[in-house]
Amino acid sequence: MGIATLPDIQRWKGLGSSMGEILRVQNLSFRYPEAAKFAVRDFELTIKGGEIVILAGPSGCGKSTLLRAVNGLIPHMYTGEYLGSVSVGDHKVSEARMSELAQTVGLLFQNPENQIFMFSVERDIAFGLENLAVPPDEMRTRVDEAMRQLGITDLAQRAPHELSDGQKQRVALAGVIVMRPRLIILDEPTSLLDPKTAVELVELVRRLRDETGITFLIVEHRLELLVRIADRLVVMSEGRKVLDGGPEEVLADERAAAYGISIPPISRLRNQLKRDGLPLENGFGPDDLAEELNREALGR
Amino acid sequence: MYWVAGGFIFRRVNSPFHSLDPRVKLLVSAELFVVSLTAYSVTQLAVVMAVMLSIAAVSKILKRVGRTLIFSAGFSVFIFVINLLASHSLLTSAVYSVRFLAIIISTSLFFITTSPDELEQVMKSAHLPRDVVFAFTTAVRFIPVLMLDAIQIVDAQKSRGLEVEKGNLIRRVRKMVPVLIPLVVNSVIRSGELAEAMESRAYGAVSKPTSLHSYSSTKRDKLVAAGSLILFIITVYIYVRFPTPL
Ligand SMILES: Nc1ncnc2c1ncn2[C@@H]1O[C@H](COP(=O)(O)OP(=O)(O)OP(=O)(O)O)[C@@H](O)[C@H]1O
Ligand SMILES: [Mg+2]
Numbered sequence: 001m002g003i004a005t006l007p008d009i010q011r012w013k014g015l016g017s018s019m020g021e022i023l024r025v026q027n028l029s030f031r032y033p034e035a036a037k038f039a040v041r042d043f044e045l046t047i048k049g050g051e052i053v054i055l056a057g058p059s060g061c062g063k064s065t066l067l068r069a070v071n072g073l074i075p076h077m078y079t080g081e082y083l084g085s086v087s088v089g090d091h092k093v094s095e096a097r098m099s100e101l102a103q104t105v106g107l108l109f110q111n112p113e114n115q116i117f118m119f120s121v122e123r124d125i126a127f128g129l130e131n132l133a134v135p136p137d138e139m140r141t142r143v144d145e146a147m148r149q150l151g152i153t154d155l156a157q158r159a160p161h162e163l164s165d166g167q168k169q170r171v172a173l174a175g176v177i178v179m180r181p182r183l184i185i186l187d188e189p190t191s192l193l194d195p196k197t198a199v200e201l202v203e204l205v206r207r208l209r210d211e212t213g214i215t216f217l218i219v220e221h222r223l224e225l226l227v228r229i230a231d232r233l234v235v236m237s238e239g240r241k242v243l244d245g246g247p248e249e250v251l252a253d254e255r256a257a258a259y260g261i262s263i264p265p266i267s268r269l270r271n272q273l274k275r276d277g278l279p280l281e282n283g284f285g286p287d288d289l290a291e292e293l294n295r296e297a298l299g300r
Numbered sequence: 301m302y303w304v305a306g307g308f309i310f311r312r313v314n315s316p317f318h319s320l321d322p323r324v325k326l327l328v329s330a331e332l333f334v335v336s337l338t339a340y341s342v343t344q345l346a347v348v349m350a351v352m353l354s355i356a357a358v359s360k361i362l363k364r365v366g367r368t369l370i371f372s373a374g375f376s377v378f379i380f381v382i383n384l385l386a387s388h389s390l391l392t393s394a395v396y397s398v399r400f401l402a403i404i405i406s407t408s409l410f411f412i413t414t415s416p417d418e419l420e421q422v423m424k425s426a427h428l429p430r431d432v433v434f435a436f437t438t439a440v441r442f443i444p445v446l447m448l449d450a451i452q453i454v455d456a457q458k459s460r461g462l463e464v465e466k467g468n469l470i471r472r473v474r475k476m477v478p479v480l481i482p483l484v485v486n487s488v489i490r491s492g493e494l495a496e497a498m499e500s501r502a503y504g505a506v507s508k509p510t511s512l513h514s515y516s517s518t519k520r521d522k523l524v525a526a527g528s529l530i531l532f533i534i535t536v537y538i539y540v541r542f543p544t545p546l
Contacts, residue, residue, distance in 0.1 A: 068496075077499050099505030107500045114490050115497035117434075119310075119416040119441055126512035128501040133510050143512065157312070161444040175501065 027084035041239040057236035058260035072101040106176030112168040146178040166197035224264030317359035321521040322418035329410035336402035
């Protein structure tokens with residue numbers, strides 16, 4: 001069994017940018033049994049270690065299906081017509097066991113409530129490690145470390161029904177982080193959060209990436225929040241990848257809106273100003289734009 | 301509704317009884333159960349009740365035990381009436397109905413003071429299959445979630461004009477349909493997502509999973525276990541040797 005032991009921590013930290021490719025989806029097509037259409041079609045995607053990649057697209061376009069194919073639920077739990085291949089780290093997803101994949105890819109589902117099993121926060125975080133028969137001492141250290149990273153140490157003894165939505169999500173995320181995955185997938189992580197908590201989550205993702213080098217693949221509709229920390233924006237439509245690039249260029253692309261992507265207001269403003277002939281560079285926050293406009297004004 | 305739900309939700313309390321090894325709590329509870337079941341006189345029942353209520357007091361759970369008793373009161377009255385009709389003896393009927401309450405208290409002592417984590421531990425040490433234990437703990441974990449679901453659905457349907465409290469019994473049952481259907485649908489969706497999350501977190505990877513917490517009996521646990529066993533044997537001896545009239 002490929003269970004990470006203590007000396008592995010060092011290796012695990014600072015993985016990422018030095019790692020090269022972490023995910024490779026090659027020509028993937030998948031059709032659920034008895035479904036008429038392929039949910040994902042001819043999909044190509046490579047992600048480098050340490051990147052934060054956003055996956056966007058209209059409802060039903062196959063985002064969750066793609067995520068399942070990356071973490072192994074497809075084809076290990078969902079059978080169906082499967083073409084092409086997916087590799088994560090050193091594993092070929094269709095051939096690796098779920099227990100190996102669980103230590104390479106972590107998936108955070110949309111509703112954190114349904115991924116917390118145990119009666120106390122710390123027991124739940126330990127769930128994956130217990131399943132891998134990690135010795136209790138090492139488990140203790142890793143659980144404590146995960147709680148510290150997510151700032152939930154004081155919740156250790158709480159029961160799930162005593163937590164707010166934001167806290168539940170952190171607990172669920174801790175349960176994923178504790179497995180020391182190299183890639184973490186978040187499926188619409190902000191959809192159940194209020195704006196303030198959502199912003200905190202985005203900051204948390206950025207911090208985790210910077211501290212641990214973990215790669216993030218995030219399905220999200222609230223682009224204005226995430227686009228600031230993203231390295232790439234991938235747009236999907238009807239099972240296919242239709243746009244892929246730096247978030248600024250993808251958001252500047254005329255086609256993005258046509259694919260049902262809601263362009264954040266600040267990007268719309270920027271695009272408009274560019275069309276009006278202002279030579280703007282790319283940046284995201286209102287501050288960036290203000291600064292550029294100031295510079296522009298002084299330059300004239 | 302919340303009040304009912306509260307009765308099922310475990311709360312952590314610091315008490316000398318709560319902190320016992322769950323297996324010892326189970327033993328004590330089982331002993332009290334037998335002693336309640338076999339008590340046949342007012343004096344015996346009074347003593348057993350007094351012992352159990354003192355344990356409840358020490359465990360700071362008198363209120364919750366009281367709540368359980370209120371729930372069982374209806375059934376206890378029913379037992380009383382049936383026995384009264386059958387035996388025409390007030391005393392016998394009283395003994396039967398109080399004995400029923402004693403049995404309820406003896407079992408609730410265990411369930412009120414034992415966290416789901418500890419229950420899981422007890423089940424594991426009884427060598428129940430992992431899947432059975434997990435199904436049980438998950439069920440307990442989701443009781444509050446489902447209760448909240450139900451409350452929210454009732455509220456939502458009420459705001460659309462459903463009047464749950466009105467009408468005769470059949471009508472009321474019929475009115476539960478718009479509540480039950482979304483509840484069932486919710487639960488099915490939930491269980492699908494749970495299955496995905498289990499798979500994603502390596503459930504079933506090894507046949508013997510480890511546990512974050514290890515429970516070991518302390519000297520105190522052993523003392524309590526031994527002491528309660530001795531008391532139990534003495535009580536049974538007294539029951540048999542010195543039968544008292546009702
Ligand atoms: N378990 C399943 N069995 C059969 N078909 C499914 C299943 N899950 C999803 N589908 C179908 O596959 C297609 C893609 O669904 P998917 O859930 O991947 O979309 P999505 O982009 O995640 O949508 P959303 O934004 O609403 O979450 C849809 O047509 C959907 O109906
Ligand atoms: Mg989805």
